[in-house]
Amino acid sequence: MTNKAKGSDKFAIINELARRRGFFWQSYEIYGGVGGFATYGPLGSKLKQNIEKKLRDLFVNRLGILEIESPIIAPSKVFEASGHVNHFKEPMVECLKCKKRFRADHLLQETGKISVWEIEKMSLKELKAAIEKHKIKCPECGSAFGEPKRFLTMFKTMIGPYSKAIGYGRPEAAQGIFVEFKRLYQIAREKLPFGVLQIGHALRNEISPRQGLIRLREFTIMDLEFFFDPEEPNCFLLKDIKKEKLRLLLSEDKLKGLEKITEVSVEEALSKGYIKAEWQAVFMVFAKRILVELGVPEKKQRFIEKLPWERAHYAIQSFDQEVFVERWGWVEVSGHAYRTDYDLKRHMEFSGEDMRVYKELENPREKEKLTIRPVMAKLGPDFKSEAAKVSEMITKANPEELERSLNKKGFYMLGKYKIVPEHVEILRQKILERGKHFIPHVVEPSFGSDRLVYVTLEYAYRIKEDRALLSFPRDVAPIQLGVYPLVNKDGLPEKALEVHKMLVEEGFRVEYDDSGSIGRRYARSDEVGIPLGITVDYESLKNDTVTIRDRDSWKQVRSQIKELPDLLNKFFQWKINFEDLGIPFDN
């Protein structure tokens, strides 16, 4: 991570432009601002929507992945099951004098003397020792720190009027998918594989966020959970993309302290075991392509493998897709985790609901079948009015797990109910097994909308003849067209307003601008990245034509007004290029 002078680098420039032109800014400025919260203005919210639409178009419309929308607030139980209540913590130190609090790991990273992956492995004791060794003091007042602690970085609240009903703001959209798996599987007509996408706000109560859109307390996440049968892990899309290259930074090289990129084809990455699941490799390719389409060249992207202690608690393999940005170096824009059956299994344990799916076996085989029967005579006295419910839950529970737990621990927890051996009768029968129950595996690509917005802006930014322009890919530009009367008289504004109205009704996002010289208006529109400018001039009044100006080359062509809708639709669908829009025109 490099720390350049803050006034001059691209991060500073983009943030200044974003604030001034209304892409985004820190929220609640009138109250001094609150770290980790950003507000998107009209241009930024449209840019963000367009980026999200890009993922929807690919995943939902083309690949048939299901999209859902679930709440941001969830009851505590959900995040106890998912492991977040125990694991979603960050090491924190408090200054003994000014009482300001900081991420202990970030302070150590900033010394630059220990690698990120070494820090992630440290216990609280080791963190304390490292802070003392490197003589790290409070960045605000220079005093010493107290003992490091782990801070739960979820926002906590109460649901309803009872103080015991704890709820959390979701730190990921994924759990909203896992808890509804049974219903989603039914909607997917009980066939694997299938995927579910959720795009929505998520909350992480960061200790001291200071990196603009890169580290927010409230952000938009795009989580895609892809469910498949671990015995049939093959991806039917692989054949079309197996030759495509991926740039990997493997954990074995990281451990050696090397920042070495291994560039391999997808089939090589799979055959050499660099990537464990076919579907994961395929989603990594899609992620790479999406970033290329947002303007980030392949060379400025890499997939970095997480070391075992760096991975989230639910993953057996993880890659972060990183993009190089000027101020912060390599920054994660998407994560690709192989979550196995971890989440569904945990929700099955915590809820007592069967999250398994059933498949028929090609070759039926004889097998011993285990059945657990509730013994009402015993459940009744122990569970009273809830006995019927507990009995029902017992019949739904996984018999193997229940038996194993009874043998090992002497009891089994069904949600909050403690089942002991006398509550059940265990039966074994020989049966011809025609099918089996199993928990699907999951690979998850997860994108951060806000970071995609930021990298799209940084990579769109260029200087031409001393002027700033945002060279957005045409399908994500917030405004598609500017319409301008050459001068503000002689009927030109009226004609231009007609053209504007016609284009709005055709569904384009169009801005009308008649203030200042035409040169100033072009400059203004370049700075917010409007791909095409349509100017009504004196000739327009004679022959119903307009000029169309290209944001990037500043070239112009002349076209018939009545042909605009068709031409422009084709242009924004990437079917034709600027040169195809009309006859070259010199100003």
Place this chain on the structure above:
Amino acid sequence: MTNKAKGSDKFAIINELARRRGFFWQSYEIYGGVGGFATYGPLGSKLKQNIEKKLRDLFVNRLGILEIESPIIAPSKVFEASGHVNHFKEPMVECLKCKKRFRADHLLQETGKISVWEIEKMSLKELKAAIEKHKIKCPECGSAFGEPKRFLTMFKTMIGPYSKAIGYGRPEAAQGIFVEFKRLYQIAREKLPFGVLQIGHALRNEISPRQGLIRLREFTIMDLEFFFDPEEPNCFLLKDIKKEKLRLLLSEDKLKGLEKITEVSVEEALSKGYIKAEWQAVFMVFAKRILVELGVPEKKQRFIEKLPWERAHYAIQSFDQEVFVERWGWVEVSGHAYRTDYDLKRHMEFSGEDMRVYKELENPREKEKLTIRPVMAKLGPDFKSEAAKVSEMITKANPEELERSLNKKGFYMLGKYKIVPEHVEILRQKILERGKHFIPHVVEPSFGSDRLVYVTLEYAYRIKEDRALLSFPRDVAPIQLGVYPLVNKDGLPEKALEVHKMLVEEGFRVEYDDSGSIGRRYARSDEVGIPLGITVDYESLKNDTVTIRDRDSWKQVRSQIKELPDLLNKFFQWKINFEDLGIPFDN
């Protein structure tokens, strides 16, 4: 409010269909469900997106209203300023025996013996007396209630690692707009009027929500804040819609106990003073049209005026747009509040930032100008290191208000800083006033996405030949097209998949279905409201045509495959009708 048998009415039917086909269901079912939270499945989330897009198309694309996206979590200060911390409360009673808690006003409403507007006026004492008079007992266990209390229905949390940094989940998206007014005004090129829209999740910690999508703890709100100069309140859109009728239920009639509809044109409503602001009347017309376009006839809509004590604390006039639904009677789908300068003024007071705008006067006039100068010699000792900041804040404060407060109270609160007379010097000069500062007024139309989803479903629902179908307006239908091979052999599936792929690439939302008889597939598609079904039959193989089936009439036409994209685009843009899609075809 009518309470029909729950098993048979439309609310029950819609909820059952919604759960079964994946429109929406109560969230967290595996953990027993949590009241007031809903998850949208693939069909529901798309339906909701399409409804939201309808508002965006009208307000943002056509009317040029700015859209923003701000966080859901805000620091306490924002809702102290907005008045929510003091006012956003509901009366609650707790059962003395089972400790369950209920909305006191809802319990009284359910007796049906007191009107809603009488209940809203009641003090806690009066609520208690009414509960005793009507002998209302706990609906769960039949016991008596304790003292009514007011419960703050905002979700509370902490921002960051400090326990004093209280934050709330926003109960409306509006405050995210008001707090950013200065920046938004600048983006609007410092011209009034202009509007700002925000669509996003909002949170209300309801005491005991029990009405599905009608009353959620987490919901999607679409708040539009329209800022105008109260001295120039005229709406330039009025001329086009002044003859349009509105169905009003006026407060004067409500007070008389009449449910009388006053049907008047917009110009009449304004001239008679029924509606106070032109912009408000115009947005009410747009709201009515949107509901008509979602399938709710005008006769099933009304605008009910809120009585002074029913209105939110910020409004001087409010109408609720209500739609009649079978189970719940008249249900609010949008609110239209004239918020005046209330919110901006409050944020100005609480933040110390000037939220006024400036306008030039047509006739400059001589005026006494008040200037407040900070006296550093006094500020220094009192505010120490913060003196410079306080001095800066004094120069930005509204001088009239500061002087008034000093005269009246002997001090003025600038945020957390207490300013006393010796801190400032007050100067008066005669100046030629060329312009003036003022706080814009605001009218707010505010729509509930989830309720719009519900009423769209209820009004789309019909029975034809004993089968349920959802007759969605074609532009909001979650899936636009079904593609079906007539039978699963002889190359028909291959051909149908080709057609499917072509339509997906053209950007349509298309479902492919080859399971079961064609009749069953049509029935399934009608039940989820797919407007058109495209069937590949044996003739398709000969002459590259398909049949197109209309969901509502079950009629069919035959068309060329290659003409489909153009025809279907026109159909979904309402440019042509079903009959124009091809040659009538009898099955």
